[in-house]
Amino acid sequence: MSCQYHPGAETLLKYASGAIGGLHNVMLKLHCDVCPSCANHVAELEGIGGQYLNKLEGLPLAENAFEQLMSRIESEPQLSTSAGTAAEINNSNDPTKRTSDTDAPVANDYLHILEQILLKGTSKGLNWHWRTKRFAEIPLPTNDDSFDGKLIYFKKGMKVPQHTHRDKEYTLVLSGAFSDDKGTYRRGDYVSNSRLDEHAPIAESDCICFAVTTEPLKFTGTFGPVLNWFFN
Amino acid sequence: MANVVAINQYKLKRKRLEQTTVDQDRRVQNQKWIECLVKVAKTQDQSAFQSLFNHFGPKVKSFYVAHHLSPQIAEELVQETFISVWRYANYFESNKGQVSTWIYTIARNKKLDYFRKTNRQINTTELISDDIAVEPGEQYTTRIGEELTFFLPQLPDEQYEVIKKVYFEQLSHQKAADTLNITLGTVKGRIRSAVNNLNKLMRGGL
Incomplete structure (x- = not known):
């Protein structure tokens, strides 16, 4: 069943433009997971961000930036490769849907638990x-x-x-x-x-x-x- | 009521027609970046990746600097953004749109992630219309089975511009006013109207 109550336009604007962080960001992400209508609205608003990025005058990067990037990519373990389709990889890895999952994330620690309850209805083992x-x-x-x-x-x-x-x-x-x-x-x-x-x-x-x-x-x-x- | 709908549809069609030439160029450009991403995803093609990096890397750095991060941190976050572009290229759904939007969302999330790790508060600008968004009655009931319609082309251009400046470029209201050569009051009025219009459009038409 689709959701009946949604965030307002301004909240979605703030979310799409990166002005909402922490747990409130997690909450909006979860709502979009189960609300295709808001997910589509957010995607459309993010298009404004894409247009903004497109029109930005670039700033020069360090001379060896690309070489440095490639050596980091080669030295860090591959999380996903062309071998897997998007469906085969845990969707929560999608970098456009969540912030990074490395180095002591605070808000994202809960994301998994909250997703389990919302998407799968499992809330066992929680320390109420x-x-x-x-x-x-x-x-x-x-x-x-x-x-x-x-x-x-x-x-x-x-x-x-x-x-x-x-x-x-x-x-x-x-x-x-x-x-x-x-x-x-x-x-x-x-x-x-x-x-x-x-x-x-x-x-x-x-x-x-x-x-x-x-x-x-x-x-x-x-x-x-x-x-x-x-x-x- | 039927007339209002017809007028809105006509306006929308005309607006779309005017945008066609601009869109054509953007589509050609976008197609090129989509092909690069597909090559990265399928064959881990470094030269396609370098083309993407050379084009978008400096823009992403510019984005971070515009959002008040130092050039050093911006440079580091550009690296992190493109590590994700490389790793998750297969997540990009070409039927869903612009490569620039996809890269923008990754860059935005890296910024939020950086703020969280460093316990830095997000610069939320001065959002006068905050009260509008959360006041009682703001929540609405969606129409079930609603068809997907694009609402942004229906937003008046001047309201779209203000939204872009204030939310996405994160300019203060005063700076947005200066850039657009309008008064501070006009900026505030346009934000208010834009948010009201978006709320109506998201509900299924003005």
């Missing part, structure tokens, strides 16, 4: 931190101070107390579904909430979400202060 009987999470460390990432598990019927966001929260449904007063969000749906939105989501089925916030969420109901302490 149970916060209540029906709610668990796994913090996703990021080297970007301005973002906080979490994997969240809600059991069916779990109602998250009414809350607002101090800044922005982006959520991608990896499996299951949840709803709030604005709609029902299913696998692949991308939801963004700003500090203006107050909502009380409820899990329609066992649900795993990937959430990225610029600030921790803030509970606003009667028990808000207690919950703020508890959840953060």
Whole structure:
């Protein structure tokens, strides 16, 4: 089933032009993996980048740059060669779809786990931190101070107390579904909430979400202060 | 309503017709680069690879320098970009478009990767329209079974230019205004209109 909720044009523009990094970038990549419509929009926007590159006046490279390049290619192990077709090679190696997989990547460490849940529906072996009987999470460390990432598990019927966001929260449904007063969000749906939105989501089925916030969420109901302490 | 659709289609056709000559040149050029990539993918042809490198390498360096990286780092990232071009040439789908776009996406990802490894913040420019993109109601329901249509040719040229300058060239609003010889207010207005139009176009037409 295709996704119903998508990132807006500006988010896709920022993503296509490389202005979104870290976990938010991972989230948008995952959404595009399951949303052909957004993947096509991004590809078209990336065309602006290609046109920009085409028109750029080049800067001279070091004299032996090509020789240096060839010797690096020859000395580094081949990951893929002409012998394999694209289909035979793990698609996640595609350099246009993800940033490099070498040298201590932070965000990409999680990419594999998140892909497994989203694409294959497998979430076994994850070290959930149970916060209540029906709610668990796994913090996703990021080297970007301005973002906080979490994997969240809600059991069916779990109602998250009414809350607002101090800044922005982006959520991608990896499996299951949840709803709030604005709609029902299913696998692949991308939801963004700003500090203006107050909502009380409820899990329609066992649900795993990937959430990225610029600030921790803030509970606003009667028990808000207690919950703020508890959840953060 | 039918009239509006007809007018839009007419405008689009005319615009496409005007672009035909320019496109013709670009297509011929692109075809040449596609052939080079195919040779790299199939026979690991070094001279085809060198042609690609000689043409795109200096442009990729220029891209990194324009995005505030030092010439030394830019040079290193050019190397990394072309190592990927060599290794993943078989991923390029010639039916999907421009070689320049493919190389651009690799270069962009290398830049993001470099920023992540060095814990450097991404320069996100001054995005006044940020609130538009994430305000409630921004999310929309896609039409199921929607046919693939190209929306960029429908964007007014002046809005396309501003989008290119502000997002892809990452110019500040003021610099974009200076380059395009328009006021700062006009730049902001055009970004706002462009983002609004793109949101509508992506939903299936203005």
